[in-house]
Each structure stands twice: as C-alpha cells, then as structure tokens.
Amino acid sequence: MIAETVCSAVAAAGLGIAAVTAFRRxxxxxxxxxxxxxxxxxxxxTGVVQWAADTAFSPVAWAGFGVLGGAWLLLTATRAVERRRDRKGRAAGAAAPREAVAPQTSAPSLGQASRAAGTPRAQPQAAPRADAADDFSDIEAILKKHGI
Structure with missing residues (x-):
C-alpha cells in the first residue's frame, strides 16, 4: 500500500514539473x-509494484534467488574446470598425437578406397581467381549509373 502511494506521488510530482516546463515553452x-x-x-x-513488494519481503523468494545463484556458480565452476582440462589436454596432445579409440567403428562409413589405401580424400579445387579489375567492374558500373 505504501509503495503504491509513493509511486503515485512521484507521478503527480513529475507531471507538475512537466506542466511548469511546458509553461516555460x-x-x-x-x-x-x-x-x-x-x-x-x-x-x-498493472500490479508490478505489488508483485515486487511481495517478492522483496518473501523469504521463499529470497531462498529461490539463493538457489538460482548457487546453480549459476555451479555451472560457472564446472565450465572453468572443463576449460582447464582442455588446455592441459591440448598441451599433452601436441607432444604425442592420440590414436582413435575405436577406429573399426567408423571404418564402414569411410568406403572401400579410404579403408584399404588410407589415402586422404581429394580436396575440391577452388575456382580460378579473377583479376582485381574484374572484381570492381560491377561497382564501377553502379557508380557510373548514379553519376558518381
């Protein structure tokens, strides 16, 4: 009840200030x-003030905020540990490359040629690159069209 009264008084005072400002053109x-x-x-x-007042003075709501904070801390801590393990794994992996855990499980999906010969797949060839003048010809046409 007090929060609603204070908000209404603030609104009335603000509208009074707005009226004085409008009077000054x-x-x-x-x-x-x-x-x-x-x-x-x-x-x-809209009832937001009543809801906020009920939440601010509710021990259950504060306990809920505490649980949310604890969950956030737990997620942050596990992410930090995961990053630390990844850094250590990369440093050890750079010294000695690891083998696949079960190479036979992925062998059927590779096809006969890759499995037998062990050759890498052929990379698709990139399209030949045009000259730098050709790259800007369409831009020049648009600029000429607009008289620039």
Whole structure:
C-alpha cells in the first residue's frame, strides 16, 4: 500500500514539473518529463509494484534467488574446470598425437578406397581467381549509373 502511494506521488510530482516546463515553452522536454512521470503510475496500475513488494519481503523468494545463484556458480565452476582440462589436454596432445579409440567403428562409413589405401580424400579445387579489375567492374558500373 505504501509503495503504491509513493509511486503515485512521484507521478503527480513529475507531471507538475512537466506542466511548469511546458509553461516555460520547452514542450519537448515537458513531454519527455511527463513520459517518465507516467511510468511509476503505469507500474502501479498493472500490479508490478505489488508483485515486487511481495517478492522483496518473501523469504521463499529470497531462498529461490539463493538457489538460482548457487546453480549459476555451479555451472560457472564446472565450465572453468572443463576449460582447464582442455588446455592441459591440448598441451599433452601436441607432444604425442592420440590414436582413435575405436577406429573399426567408423571404418564402414569411410568406403572401400579410404579403408584399404588410407589415402586422404581429394580436396575440391577452388575456382580460378579473377583479376582485381574484374572484381570492381560491377561497382564501377553502379557508380557510373548514379553519376558518381
């Protein structure tokens, strides 16, 4: 009840300030002040202030915030440990390359040629690169079209 009264008083005071500002012929500033002054009134009318007051004084809500914070800390800690293990694994992996755990399980999907010969797949060839002048010819045409 007190929160609603305070928000309503703030809205009334803001609208008064907006009226004085409009009287001084600063209409844009007055409109902006009026918009800010109507926000607390709108929050009271929608019930957000009552919900926030009920949440602020509820021990169950604060316990819920504590549980959410603990979950966030747990996720952050596990991510930090995972990153640390990845760094150590990369440093050890650079010295000695690891073999596949079960190479036979992926062998059927590779095909007969890759399995028998062990040759790497042929890379697709890149298209030949055009000259730098050809790259900008369409841009030059657009600029000429617009008279630039």
């Amino acid at each position: 600063r209409f844009r500033t007055a409109a902006r002040i009026a918009a800010y002054a109507l926000v607390p009134l709108g929050l009271v009318m």
